[in-house]
Amino acid sequence: MKVTALAGGVGGAKLADGLSRLDQSLDLTVIVNTGDDFSLFGLQICPDLDTVCYNLAGLENSQTGWGRNQESWVALKEIQSLDGPDWFQLGDKDLATHLERTRRLREGQTLSQITADFCSSWGIGAAVLPMSDDPRPTFVKTDRGVLPFQEYFVRQGCQPAVQGFIFQGAKESAPAPGVLKAIRDADLIVICPSNPWVSIDPILAVPGVRNELKGQQVLGVSPLIGGAAVKGPAAKMYREMGVEPSAAAVAEHYGQLLDGFIIDNQDLVLAEQISEVSGGVLQVYTEDILMKNREERIRLAGQVIDIGKDLVKEI
Numbered sequence: 001m002k003v004t005a006l007a008g009g010v011g012g013a014k015l016a017d018g019l020s021r022l023d024q025s026l027d028l029t030v031i032v033n034t035g036d037d038f039s040l041f042g043l044q045i046c047p048d049l050d051t052v053c054y055n056l057a058g059l060e061n062s063q064t065g066w067g068r069n070q071e072s073w074v075a076l077k078e079i080q081s082l083d084g085p086d087w088f089q090l091g092d093k094d095l096a097t098h099l100e101r102t103r104r105l106r107e108g109q110t111l112s113q114i115t116a117d118f119c120s121s122w123g124i125g126a127a128v129l130p131m132s133d134d135p136r137p138t139f140v141k142t143d144r145g146v147l148p149f150q151e152y153f154v155r156q157g158c159q160p161a162v163q164g165f166i167f168q169g170a171k172e173s174a175p176a177p178g179v180l181k182a183i184r185d186a187d188l189i190v191i192c193p194s195n196p197w198v199s200i201d202p203i204l205a206v207p208g209v210r211n212e213l214k215g216q217q218v219l220g221v222s223p224l225i226g227g228a229a230v231k232g233p234a235a236k237m238y239r240e241m242g243v244e245p246s247a248a249a250v251a252e253h254y255g256q257l258l259d260g261f262i263i264d265n266q267d268l269v270l271a272e273q274i275s276e277v278s279g280g281v282l283q284v285y286t287e288d289i290l291m292k293n294r295e296e297r298i299r300l301a302g303q304v305i306d307i308g309k310d311l312v313k314e315i
């Protein structure tokens, strides 16, 4: 079965990791948000790509979900002693990724080529594709002005109230090689439980992606449980954008893109409402969607594939 997952951030990386570790071997492609990418110390940092890759390689920091396991912080401490910028925590092993990626980008290689080579070095079997090789930075419109994504997210701790989002260069950007084909050829598309506003919407804004998804079977997994995000500011963003945060709000956010939607057992009462709003078109499933450890990632991934197979049969 060919499965293509759209992912960004820690929640998306966890489900992608579960999918990659299923016994039944899937032909898995993960298309990753690069709107969070930015430059620090002249290095190109791709947080979501790295989070997905580190998780798929089993190299992730299990406390934070991002960054490397068994990390050391020698460089960061030296930077601090020089009064340099320490608001974005780059560990020593993680720095090696950014150094080597930046060196190769400066040689003229593409982000997708570099990512493929890193995946091969890390023993990752799935194909991991950046959404685009073109820079496509996300900016957040807030009550404190328009902020580059990591300035909003990490430096200001998601404190500013969100008023909207800018996906700079979206219209001019091209999907990375293989992105549209991975969507077109997939038996099932999985929208991972990532932040819809800043992890999935940037992918959907890449020219051609929405159009390609239209003919496909798309199964989403809610990033919200009981109206709260498992991690990150998704619920706060919904509130500030004038929408009551809930799995129903996420289903509405994706609208007709979805054929199926998995919500948490806790949100069972919303299932009927979500289905009704879609005019009965959207199939809603309830599962335990919290992934507290690797076994739970694999368990949820198995449920996603079982539901996906049913969905594909029904349509």
Ligand code: FO1
Pocket: 008, 009, 010, 036, 046, 047, 048, 050, 051, 066, 067, 087, 088, 089, 090, 094, 150, 153, 154, 199
């Ligand atoms: N998130 C933080 O909240 N604080 C950090 O210092 C931080 C450092 C960091 C370093 C490398 C990396 O790949 C990710 C890092 N993140 C950090 C996570 C990242 O900024 C966000 O999780 C994503 O951009 C949102 O998906």
